[in-house]
Amino acid sequence: MADREVKLMKGNEVIAHAAVRCGCDGYFGYPITPQSEVMETLMELKPWETTGMVVLQAESEVSSINMVYGGAATGKKVMTSSSSPGVSLMSEGLSYLAACELPCLVVNCQRGGPGLGTIQPSQGDYFQACKGGGHGDYHLIVLAPASVQEMYDFVELGFDLAFKYRIPSMLLADGAIGQMMEKVVLSPQKPRRSDEQIVQECGSWAAHGKGGRKQRNIVTSLFMQPDELEEVNNHLQAKYRQIEAAEVRYEEFMCDDAEYVLVAFGLSARICSATVEMAREEGIKLGLLRPITLYPYPYEPLKKMAERGVKGFMSVELNTGQMIEDVRLAVEGQTPVAHYGRTGGIIFNPESVLEALKNNLLK
């Protein structure tokens, strides 16, 4: 194909390119390692001169997420990116975004915690991303890219899902994927939506000025009447059930005949696929399930594997054991579930994963 553009790029850089090319209206961010290249790349690209996209360096992540809240409240396609400590500051804003059902994209290039931790990669924000972080009963759609290409593709996918369900999407990456260079196929430039298109698509709820509308729009999460707020919560929950039924994404690698299954996302999944090949050479029937959506979580395929007699699961994560809780929920006590992980920015290799599998499940 003549217009197929293939480039060698860093994960963080492709986030910026993907944003511009999918017709994003605005980016608001605050520098933090290991993802500052996202905003740096955008500033270099100067999309305000081409597509008209707004790029603004905010004074904090508290501000950048509230800028996203403001932009999203008017129906625009807006995003931010940060790393773990910055995302902690965004938790309040994420709760408001979810409550007001505002579509947007938040990229978290995770680094090691807790506290200031390290600038090295981690998957320690799984709980924060999937189980809350902010207050109240809400969810974000959480996508876990495992390659630079997925970093690129999931920007548009994240926005599409966000607008389809009026929900914030989070791209839960890590410092390694952000810094890693790989080949990436870039998509052709899409135009930003016109004001008329936005009115058509979001005119029933977005506060972009009354214009010709009779009814004004108010974006709020305040509901002082108990039954009113409960209705809002019921509505949100119904939407989450719909998402859980329709949007689970995962990938299986050598699972068909597997007796043992590794469960890993993002960077860990890349490493685990090498472990599977090593194990197979030794005659161990090992498979890998890679959740692509962390919310909604692929409970069903894991449950089915447990039911068909898989002898053990190992949740492999760059943390002390977070996703393992969901693997356990999926198999409902039918099958042993172990965990293997490292922290501090230390990344395990395929050999140590295999050794952990042997120690934990094969003895």
Next chain:
Amino acid sequence: MAEVEIKVENLVYAKPRLITDTVMHYCPGCSHGTVHKLIAEVIDEMGLEGKTIAVSPVGCSVFAYNYIDVDWIEAAHGRACAVATAVKRLHPQHMVFTYQGDGDLSAIGTAETIHAAARGENIVTVFINNAIYGMTGGQMSPTTLLGMKTATTPYGRDAGLNGFPYKVSDMLAHLDGVTYITRQSVHTPANVRKCKKAIRKAFENSLAGNGYSMVEVVATCSSGWKLTPVEANKWLEENLLSVYPLGDIKCSNLPK
């Protein structure tokens, strides 16, 4: 009650067209409602009904969106200026303003306010300074006067214990991005008229793309101050105005 028909020639005031029929929740003697009406009149007179996007705070005026008939976004406590920044940048032709109390703006939202102002965002902030947290039951705010009794300064605000109050408008006036900043009140009919002019001027300044504008309104909180409406107006005049004097603080253009 029988409807009394007022002849057109005798009509001196009517409910502004853009004030909705929702019954206001404000206490008697509260300045919020008066300022809402002024904003509604200015929006209507300037023909901005269709192109205004307003941002409400967390505070007693959290429900401002129920009263002024334009599009609204309810911001988290203190974040209004960050929200408005993005709204205006993405909708440069619209009129974007925030409406915030002293707790919202000068305590939890200090950073968002200062940086929006410093960047010279083309937005207007209407800052209702009643020197107290009205909504949460009358606690000390950063603008509470020394000696003033509140729920969290039951013996009066003490500088050693509670720190000093600060003058938001004077501080913001030092910023290059701020071009119009004025302090007004609505405790007398004459002041109400002046305040309306100031709001109009701020809106015009903003639409002209001349950076950040703020109208501070030294306001009453009769309930928080535990005074009757009349006493509150008097207390404002005798106590607040010497610390927060009325008048324009800055009228300028953005530096070249």
